Amino acid sequence: MSETRDPNQLMDAAPDIAPLAWVIDEIRTSLNDAVGGVKTFLGTKQDLDSLRNARNQVHQANGALQLLDLRGVALVTEAVEQLLRRWEADPKDCLPAAARTIETALAAVIAYLEGLLSGRPNQPIRLYPYYRDVLQLNRALRVHPADLIFPDLSRRPAFHQIEVRPMTADQLRVRRVRFEEGLLGFLRDAEDARARRMMRDALADLERLPQRGLARSFWWIVRGLLDALDSHAIAVDVDLKRVLARLNLQLRRLIEGGGAVAERLMIDALYYVGRADEKVSRVAEVKRLYGLDALIPADFERATLTAIDADAMRSLKEALAQAKNLWGQIVGAGTPDVAKFAHELHLAREAAARLEAYPIAGVLETIAGVTAEFPRLATNVRETLGIEVASALLFVELGLDELPQVEPEYEARAKAVTDRLRAAFNNQPLPDSAPWLSELARRAQDRLTMGTVVAETQATLREIEQRLDRFFRAPTERGELAAADPMFDQVCGVLSVLGHEEPVAALRNVQQAVRAFADPAQPVDATEFPRVAQNLGAIGFFVESLSQDAERPRGIFRYDPATGVFSADLGQTPAAETVPPPDDEFLAPPRTLDTRVEPPKRAENVETLAKQHVAAAQHIAQRLAQTPHDANLLHELARVVLALTNEADLLDDAQLKGTTQQTAQLMAQFKQTPTPEIARRIAQLLAPPQAPAAPPPTAPLPSTQAAADRELQQIFVEEANEVLDGISSQLDALRGAPDDAATLTTVRRAFHTLKGSSRMVGLKAFGEGAWAVEQCFNLWLAQERPASDDLIALAAKAHELMRDWIGRIASDPQVAIDVGPLVRAAQRVREGGAFEFEGGAEPAGASAAQQAAPPPKISGSAADKAPPALPETETGGA
Numbered sequence: 112m113s114e115t116r117d118p119n120q121l122m123d124a125a126p127d128i129a130p131l132a133w134v135i136d137e138i139r140t141s142l143n144d145a146v147g148g149v150k151t152f153l154g155t156k157q158d159l160d161s162l163r164n165a166r167n168q169v170h171q172a173n174g175a176l177q178l179l180d181l182r183g184v185a186l187v188t189e190a191v192e193q194l195l196r197r198w199e200a201d202p203k204d205c206l207p208a209a210a211r212t213i214e215t216a217l218a219a220v221i222a223y224l225e226g227l228l229s230g231r232p233n234q235p236i237r238l239y240p241y242y243r244d245v246l247q248l249n250r251a252l253r254v255h256p257a258d259l260i261f262p263d264l265s266r267r268p269a270f271h272q273i274e275v276r277p278m279t280a281d282q283l284r285v286r287r288v289r290f291e292e293g294l295l296g297f298l299r300d301a302e303d304a305r306a307r308r309m310m311r312d313a314l315a316d317l318e319r320l321p322q323r324g325l326a327r328s329f330w331w332i333v334r335g336l337l338d339a340l341d342s343h344a345i346a347v348d349v350d351l352k353r354v355l356a357r358l359n360l361q362l363r364r365l366i367e368g369g370g371a372v373a374e375r376l377m378i379d380a381l382y383y384v385g386r387a388d389e390k391v392s393r394v395a396e397v398k399r400l401y402g403l404d405a406l407i408p409a410d411f412e413r414a415t416l417t418a419i420d421a422d423a424m425r426s427l428k429e430a431l432a433q434a435k436n437l438w439g440q441i442v443g444a445g446t447p448d449v450a451k452f453a454h455e456l457h458l459a460r461e462a463a464a465r466l467e468a469y470p471i472a473g474v475l476e477t478i479a480g481v482t483a484e485f486p487r488l489a490t491n492v493r494e495t496l497g498i499e500v501a502s503a504l505l506f507v508e509l510g511l512d513e514l515p516q517v518e519p520e521y522e523a524r525a526k527a528v529t530d531r532l533r534a535a536f537n538n539q540p541l542p543d544s545a546p547w548l549s550e551l552a553r554r555a556q557d558r559l560t561m562g563t564v565v566a567e568t569q570a571t572l573r574e575i576e577q578r579l580d581r582f583f584r585a586p587t588e589r590g591e592l593a594a595a596d597p598m599f600d601q602v603c604g605v606l607s608v609l610g611h612e613e614p615v616a617a618l619r620n621v622q623q624a625v626r627a628f629a630d631p632a633q634p635v636d637a638t639e640f641p642r643v644a645q646n647l648g649a650i651g652f653f654v655e656s657l658s659q660d661a662e663r664p665r666g667i668f669r670y671d672p673a674t675g676v677f678s679a680d681l682g683q684t685p686a687a688e689t690v691p692p693p694d695d696e697f698l699a700p701p702r703t704l705d706t707r708v709e710p711p712k713r714a715e716n717v718e719t720l721a722k723q724h725v726a727a728a729q730h731i732a733q734r735l736a737q738t739p740h741d742a743n744l745l746h747e748l749a750r751v752v753l754a755l756t757n758e759a760d761l762l763d764d765a766q767l768k769g770t771t772q773q774t775a776q777l778m779a780q781f782k783q784t785p786t787p788e789i790a791r792r793i794a795q796l797l798a799p800p801q802a803p804a805a806p807p808p809t810a811p812l813p814s815t816q817a818a819a820d821r822e823l824q825q826i827f828v829e830e831a832n833e834v835l836d837g838i839s840s841q842l843d844a845l846r847g848a849p850d851d852a853a854t855l856t857t858v859r860r861a862f863h864t865l866k867g868s869s870r871m872v873g874l875k876a877f878g879e880g881a882w883a884v885e886q887c888f889n890l891w892l893a894q895e896r897p898a899s900d901d902l903i904a905l906a907a908k909a910h911e912l913m914r915d916w917i918g919r920i921a922s923d924p925q926v927a928i929d930v931g932p933l934v935r936a937a938q939r940v941r942e943g944g945a946f947e948f949e950g951g952a953e954p955a956g957a958s959a960a961q962q963a964a965p966p967p968k969i970s971g972s973a974a975d976k977a978p979p980a981l982p983e984t985e986t987g988g989a
Contacts, residue, residue, distance in 0.1 A: 134175050135224055141172040142188075142217040149195075149210045152202070159199060166195035169217075183235020183259045187220055190245045197249065209248050216241040219416035226416075235259045236407055240414040252765035255350055256411065257382035262401045264374060267324055268331050276319035283366045289313040290362060294355055301347045310355070311337040314362070322370055325716060329372040329380075333358060335397040336380050339387035344394065346386065353763070354379050360761050364717075373717040373761040382407065427462035427471075428511065430455045435504050442497040443566065447486050453479060459507075470525040471510050477529040478503055481536035492538050499535040503528050568605050568654050571598050576647055582628060583640050584893040586886075587942050592629035596622065602650075613670040614653050617677030621646050634938070637886055638879065646677045653677075721758040721767060724751050728774070729797040736790035739781075748793075749778065770796060827868055828921045834861050835917070838910050842903060850897035858906060859888030865913065877916060880930035883937035884909045890941055901946040908948055909933055 148165030152158055173188040191213055198205040219241040227233060236259040246254045278286075293309030300306070314337060317330040336354075339345040357376050364371070385403035389395040398404055413422060434455040441447040456479045463472035478500055485493060506528050510521055527542065534541050575598050578591045599622040606615045624639050670677045731748045735741065752774050759767035773796055781789045838861045845854050866881035887902055912933055919926045932949045940946055 131179055131181075131224065132228060134179070135228065138172045138175055138224065139221050141168040142221060144168045145172075145191075145195075146214045146217055149205070149213060152205060153207060153210055156202065156205075159202065162195055162199050162202070162205070166192055166199065169195060181224075181233075181235070182261055183238060184220055184223060186235075186258065187216060187238050187242045187245065190242060190249060190251075191216055194245055194249045204248075212241075212244045212248055215414075215417055216245050219414070222416040232405065234406065234408055234411070235261070236411045237416060239411055241416070253763055255379070255382075256407075257379045260378065260382060260385075260406045262378060262381055262403070262406060264325065264328070264377065266400050267328055268396070268400060270327060273331075274319060275321050276316060277321055280366055283362070286313045286317070287359070287362050287366060291359060294359060297355070298352060301352075304343075307337075307341045307343075311341040314358070317362075317365075320365075325374075325377075326370050326372045329361075329377050332377060332380050332384060332397055335384045335391070335393040336387075338391050338393045339384060342388075342391050344388035344391050345383060350379075351383055354383065357761055357763065360757065364757070364761070371717050371720050373758075375718065375762045375764070379763070423462045423465040424511070427459055427466065427468075430459035430462060431504065431508055431511075434459060435501075435508070438497075438500055438504060441485065442493075442501075449482055449485050452482065456482075468510070470522045471507050474503055474507055474525050474528055477532050481532050488536075489538070492535070495538075495541075496532075496535040499531050499541075503532055564605060564609075565654060565657050568602055569651065571602050572647065572651050572654065574598060575602075576651075579625070579643065579647070583644070585890065586628075586635045586637065589629050589631060592625055595625055596629075599625070606654075609657070611653075614650055614677065616672065617646055617670045617675075618650055620672075620675045620677075621650075637883070637938075642675060646675070649677045717758050717761050721755060721762065721764075724755045724758065725767075725770075725797055727751050728755065729794050732790055732794035732797060735781075736787045736794060739785040739787050739790055745778075745781070745785075752778065827874070828917055830868060831865060831913070831917050834864055835910055835914055837861055838906070842907055842910065845898050845903055845906075849899070849903070852892065852895070855888060855892055855898055859885055859892060862888065862906075862909070874920070876928050876930045877913070877920075880909065880913070880928075880933045883930075883934040887937055887941045901940050901944075904946040905937055905940050908936065908946075 145165040145168040148161040148168065151161040152165075155161075169188055169192045173185055173192060176185040176188060194209075194213065219238060223235075223238055236256055239256045239259055242259065243254055243256075290310050290313035293306045293311075293313060296303045296306030297310065314330070315334055318327060318334055320327065320330065322330075336345075340347075345351070354376070357373070357379075361372060361376060381397070381401055381403060384394055384397045385401075385407040387394045389398055414424075434452060437452040437455060441449060441452060456475055460472050460475045460479070463469075463475060481496060482500060485496065488496065506524070510525075531541050575595050578595050582588060582592055599618060603615050603618050603622075606618070621643050624643050627633050628635060628639075728748060728751045731744055731751065735744045735748065738744065752771055755767065756771045756775075758764075759771055774793055777789055777793045777796065781793070838858060841854055841858045841861070845851065845858065848854065862881045862885040866878045866885055869875075869877040869881060884906060887905060891898065891902060916928045919928070936946060936948050
C-alpha cells in the first residue's frame with residue numbers, strides 16, 4: 112500500500128562531511144570556551160561578562176551548525192544559548208549541577224559531530240537525553256523527542272491503491288462525536304479496549320477523502336497510529352494523550368472546511384508510529400515509507416554520547432527513589448518490613464559499583480547493614496536511626512549530581528555519614544554535626560514529616576469519600592455527613608500550612624456543598640454530585656503528588672471559582688496561566704466585511720497559515736492604532752486571533768499560545784479603553800521576535816464545538832430515537848420480570864446514554880431529566896431491589912416526554928423544554944414516595960440558551976489517577 116524506500120536514504124539528509132570537517136575545530140573551540148566561561152562565573156558568581164561571553168561562543172557555534180543544515184544539533188545549542196541568556200538575567204539559577212548539565216550537553220554535541228565525521232548516521236534524536244535536561248532547566252513547556260526527528264514529509268503512500276470516498280460535513284461530525292466518546296473513555300482508562308477501537312473506527316477511513324497530498328498522507332499516518340493503539344502495540348504516555356486531543360482539533364478544522372494540516376502534529380504522530388510494534392501492518396508500511404527505524408533508533412533515550420553509563424545512572428536513581436519512599440513507610444509503620452527496602456538498596460549498590468561511585472556504594476552498604484535488624488531495635492534507637500538513614504539517603508541523592516566524578520570532599524563527608532549511622536545503630540552518642548550535616552538532617556526530617564502528613568491526609572480524604580459514596584447511593588441517608596465537617600477542616604488546615612491556597616479554596620467549596628447535603632431543611636441537589644466527586648478525586652491526586660515533590664503540583668492544578676471545579680488538566684502545562692477567550696462581542700461578525708485586510712493565501716500546512724495570520728494580525732493592529740474606533744478592524748482582529756489560538760494548540764507551540772493569550776488580554780483592555788497605545792502594544796507583541804526568549808505560558812486545550820450546533824443536535828436526535836426504542840421494549844420486559852437485574856441495568860444505561868449524549872451537544876435540560884431518572888435506577892440497583900410499579904411508571908413517563916422533546920428539537924433546535932416536573936417526580940420516587948406527575952404545558956419559543964451548556968472539554972484531570980465519580984459511573988458494565 113505504500114512506496115518502497117530505502118530507510119537509510121530517508122534519514123535527515125546526510126550532511127556534507129567536507130564543510131563539517133573544515134569547521135569542526137572552530138565549533139569544538141567555541142563550545143569548550145563556553146564551558147570555561149560558565150565555570151569562571153561559578154567561581155566568582157559576579158562576573159556576568161563570563162556568562163555573556165559563553166553565550167556568544169555558543170551562538171557562534173550555533174550559526175555554523177545552521178549553515179551546515181544540522182537542524183537537530185542546532186536545536187540543542189539554541190536551547191543552551193537560551194539557558195545562558197536566562198542566567199544572565201537571573202544569575203542565581205546558575206548552580207553547579209545546572210552548569211554540569213550544560214557541560215555534558217555541549218560535550219555530547221562535540222561527540223555527535225565527531226561521530227558524523229567518522230561515518231555514523233545522522234540521527235539527531237540521539238541527542239535527546241541532553242536536550243531534555245537543558246530544556247527542563249529552561250522551564251520549557253514542550254519537551255519531546257519528536258522535535259529531533261526530521262522525516263521527509265514529501266513522501267506519499269500509494270494513493271492510487273486507496274479508493275477515494277467523499278464525505279459530507281454531517282458524516283464527519285458523526286465521526287468526530289464517536290472519536291470524542293472514545294477519547295473520553297481512553298482518558299479515563301487507557302486500557303479500555305472499547306475506547307481504543309472506537310477512536311480507530313471513527314477515523315480509519317479519513318485517508319479516503321479527496322484531499323491534497325499532505326493532508327491525505329496525514330490521515331494515512333493517523334490510521335497507523337490508531338491501529339497500533341487498537342492493537343495495544345504502543346506504549347501510552349501523557350504526551351500521546353495530548354496528541355490524540357490535538358487530533359480532535361485537526362478533525363474540527365477538517366469539518367469547518369480547513370484542508371491544511373499541522374506538520375508538527377504529523378511528525379508527532381510519526382514518532383509514535385515509529386515506537387510501535389511493526390507487527391501491525393499499517394505501522395510497518397508507515398515505518399518503511401518514512402524510514403522511521405533509521406530516524407528513531409531503539410536506544411535513543413540512553414545517553415550514549417558521554418562517558419557515564421546512563422543505564423547504571425538510571426537504575427541507581429530509580430532504586431534510590433524507591434528506597435526513600437519505602438523508608439518513609441517503614442519509619443511510620445507499627446510493624447515495619449524492611450525486605451523490599453533491602454532489595455532496592457542492593458540494586459542501588461550494584462548500579463553505584465558499575466558507575467565506579469565507590470563513596471556512594473559505601474554509604475549504601477552501611478545503610479543496608481544498620482537497617483537489617485530495624486524492626487527488632489529498641490524504640491529510641493529506631494527513632495534516631497530513622498532520621499540518620501533518611502539523611503544518608505538524601506546525601507546519596509545529592510551525590511548523584513557530582514557524577515561521573517566525585518569531589519574529594521564528598522568522600523570525607525561520606526565517612527562522616529557512615530560514622531553517624533553506626534553510632535545511631537549502636538545507641539552511642541552521635542558525632543558532632545558540621546553545618547552541612549545539620550542542614551541535611553533538617554531536610555531529611557522535612558521529607559519524613561511530609562510523608563507522614565500525606566499518608567494521614569489521604570486516609571482522611573478516603574473516609575470523606577466513603578461517606579459521600581454511601582450518601583450518593585442513598586441520598587435520603589444524611590446522618591453520616593455531619594461527621595465529615597471536621598475532617599474537611601483537618602485537611603484544609605494541613606494544606607493551608609503547606610501554602611496550597613487553591614486546593615484549600617476548592618475543598619472549602621466542597622465542604623459547603625456537603626453541609627447543604629447534610630442539612631435536612633434543604634432538598635438534595637443531585638446535580639452537585641458529579642462536581643463534588645470530581646473535586647475530591649482531583650484533591651486526592653494533588654495530595655498524592657505532594658509525597659514526590661511539595662512544590663511540583665502547584666502549576667498543573669487549577670481551581671475555577673466561577674464553576675467550583677478543581678482539576679489537573681492534561682492539556683495544561685505546569686505554570687501555565689489561563690486567559691479567557693475574547694468576548695463574544697469580539698467574535699460577532701461585522702455587518703460589512705473589512706476589505707482592507709487581504710485574507711491569507713491558501714496553505715497546505717498549519718505552520719504556514721499561522722505565519723500568515725500573525726502577519727495579518729500585526730497589520731490589523733497597526734491600522735487599529737491609527738483608527739482605534741474602527742469596529743470592523745476590531746472584529747477582524749478578533750477573528751484572526753481566534754484562528755491563531757486554534758493553530759497554536761494544533762502545533763503545540765508554547766510561544767504562539769502565550770502570544771495569543773497576551774493579545775486577548777490587550778484586546779480586552781482595548782475594548783474598555785480604545786487607545787492607539789494599546790493597539791501599538793498589540794502590534795508590537797505580534798512582531799517577529801528579535802532574539803530567543805523564554806517560552807511564554809501555554810493555554811489549556813480549547814473546548815469542543817459550540818453547544819447549540821444544529822448539525823450535532825440532529826445527530827443526537829437520530830441516536831436518541833434509537834435509545835428510546837430500546838427503552839420501550841425493555842420496560843415491557845421489566846413489567847413481566849421486575850426482579851431482572853440485567854434488564855434494570857439496561858434501562859439505567861439507556862438513560863445514562865441519553866444524559867451523556869444530550870450534554871455533549873449542549874442540551875443541558877434534557878440531560879438533567881435523563882440524569883434524574885438514572886439516579887433512581889442507580890439506587891434500585893445499589894440496593895438490589897426489584898423494580899416497583901412507581902419506578903416503571905416514572906421511566907415510562909420519561910420515555911413519553913423525551914420522545915416528545917426529541918420531536919420538538921428535531922423541528923426547532925432552539926426550543927426550550929421544561930424538565931422540572933420530571934425531575935420532581937423522580938426525586939419523589941427516589942425518596943420512597945409514589946409516582947406523581949405534575950404535568951403542564953411547557954413554554955414554547957424560548958431561547959435554547961436557557962437550557963444549553965458548553966459540551967465537556969477533552970482534557971485530562973484526576974481521572975487518570977482517581978476513580979471516576981460514582982454518579983457518572985456505569986453500574987454493572989458498560
